[in-house]
Amino acid sequence: MKRNLFILLTGITLIFSCKKDNGDWKKAAENPEFLRRTQLQVTESIIHDIFPPPVSSRIYMYASLAAYEAAIAGNPKYQSMVGQLKGLKKVYQLDTNKKICNGLAATRAFLTIGKNLTFAQEVYVDFEKKMWEEYKATGIPDDIYQNSIAFGDSVAASIMNYSKKDNYKQTRGFRYTVTNKPGTWIPTPPAYMDAVEPNWTKIRPLTLDTSAQFPPIAPSKFDLTKGSQYYQEVMDCYNVGKNLTDEQRNIANFWDCNPFKMNITGHAMFATKKVSPGGHWMGITTQVSRQLKTDLAQTAEAYLMTSMAVFDGFISCWTEKYRTVRIRPESIINANIDKDWQPVLQTPPFPEYTSGHSVISAAASVALSRTLGANVAFNDSTEIPYGLPVRKFTSFKQAAQEASISRLYGGIHFRPALDNGFAQGERVGGWIVGKIKTRK
Template identity: 80%
Template sequence: MKKNILLILSSISLLFSCKKDNGEWRKAAENPDFLRRTQLQVTESIIHDIFAPPVSSRIYCYASLAAYEALIPGNPAYKSMVGQYNGFEKVYKPDSSKTYCYPLAATRAFLTIGKNLTFAQDVYVDFEKKLWEDYKATGMPDEVFENSIAFGDSVAASIMNYSKKDNYKQTRGFRYTVTNKEGTWVPTPPAYMDAVEPYWTKIRSFTLDSSAQFPPPAPSKFDLTKGSPYYNEVMDCYNTVKNLTDEQRAIANFWDCNPFKMNITGHAMFATKKVSPGGHWMGIVSQVSRNLGADIYKTAEAYLLTSTAVFDGFISCWTEKYRSVRIRPESIINANIDKDWQPVLQTPPFPEYTSGHSVISGAASTALTSVLGDNVAFTDSTEIPYGLPPRKFTSFSQAADEASISRLYGGIHFRPALNNGIAQGRKIGNWLVAKIKTKK
């Protein structure tokens, strides 16, 4: 009698198990909003931990690569980055005898890399619990869930092994020595911070043949003689800030993207934290891919190429910054033109030429256009959490142009750093699009 009852219970269990695994859960589990939510959470962690813009780009790129590699076994049309990215030789492969939900594996891989490369683990606890609950609520069988989680973790481990050979660890702790040579960078108020990431040129890029592959034109000769090219650039910045329109000021603030702004009130000093330039572009990927109804594969591809463009863009830009080591507008104007002049934005702690936001925006917009299309109109709401209204753009390229000119309006760059910087970035973006193949 006992055996018969056990047999009946086992049959009922099997019946319900089979009924549960009817495949209807797949469509819900392939919703790219799971991955977009995860991207946003990693961004929140990056903001919390106050990573410098180049370091933030490294986190985004490895996380995006992990997500992409964990996802593409589910779609034979997509091609791995193994053998395409510099030094990327192998990645964990799925077990053909097991059933997976590759979108879940991709989300898990992105999150795992994000957690590994950021510090504050407690910010993930509630988010992660809810994320896995929502995946299970799709009706996904437990075995598929467990297989997918394990596969995502294995791919993430492959990517972490790859990341350990990019010279990041070897470049920690090195400081830049200020020379005080005329026309060269010096720390700026209010915090007079040390120069950020002076050895970023040593970091292994993902696609560039060398960090100096796309050098911009040399900056103007330092010469404060009235009428010289450099003097005219200084006065252009000085007068632009003095005569800003409300719209120009709004543009400057919208693209500020300063991850660590020092504020002084009387004798008190406190910091405010915001999204980095790379985080802003990753946010644009999330918003536009959702608006266009892009599937999980297109979304992961857009994250991958955009983050790669930003990462390699920072390497190229930082190579020039610490080659030319040009002084910032605030320093030169206060010392030679007007001691009371102040920029709209807080001057970031690294050399002026070329503009980092210009380079990475040129690169990111070019890469993103290759995935989601040209002349894609969108509304960017990335800055709403910081009290700024959304802005509308007719294309990714137009958004990049505005991001670039915002640095002049903000008083933190001279015009050549913008024009030459965005051209530098677009060369990197075009190189990436031509070299890297995501489709077979």
């Protein structure tokens, strides 16, 4: 009797062991929620380190590229970015004799790039420990766990090598020289900071033929004569700012996305740190992919397309900013119209034309519309940590249009920088989705 019971129990154990080895762990371990949580954690590090918007876009892009390459390894439906992106000639290849968990490898790759390109390593310690413990708790076999970690690290190393040739290091340490030529950018209150990333046009694009491939319509001639086109644009911004509705003010604050707002109270100065424009769109990608229940490969694909659109969008925009070097509304209005006028938002430290948020939001909306759907309604909770409520949108394009007009409501751009910037961003986004093939 005891012998029969022993045989029965042994048989049951073997059945469950075999079932586990045959993939019971896979559904849990391949859950894209691990990757989504990692994206949000890297965002926390970016916020902590106060990276300016273009630099933040670079971090998101390389992390997303690494995650994508790891996520699609061995998947016959997707294709690598090797040969499609400028200068990307190879990425570490999967050893087909070794079984991996793509979800673990992709998460590891994203996190590894994030850690390599940010400074605040302490923000990752508890998160990383918990992440690997949760993966092991799925029941993933030890050999597959180790193979996946090693593969994710190797892919990340390939992408880090790729990143070292994008001219980022060569553009560090340069400062923009203010010319004081009428109509050109000058530092703005309250911190009067130096212009941010004046050499970003020299960063290697991912897909663009050149950084100036999609120039916007030329801005209006600087002319403060009453009745001139430029004067009308100045007065438009001034009057909108003086007569904002509560809803317009809410829109301005929701899309502020200023990584470094300087607050001055008496003799005390302190900074408020927030998510960047690119980080906001990566957050939207996280929320909508979760809403649509996308699988691992689809989620990694969405991150890749969004981050590429934002990255090349910033290069296109910054090329125009430092070509025209246009003065900000606050500077021109205070000097010529009303010395006491203040914008709702703090003016960011770089030239006015075109609007960065307009360009990258339009580009991201095109990429997301192609990847996740053109008419996806969603609730955006990105700004909840900053005390702002959820906003609802009927599509990515509607969200992008609201992000664009928010800069006029905020008093930091003239209307042409928004309209022409949005068109510029749509062209960048359209170029990317037409050029890049993620599916076979």
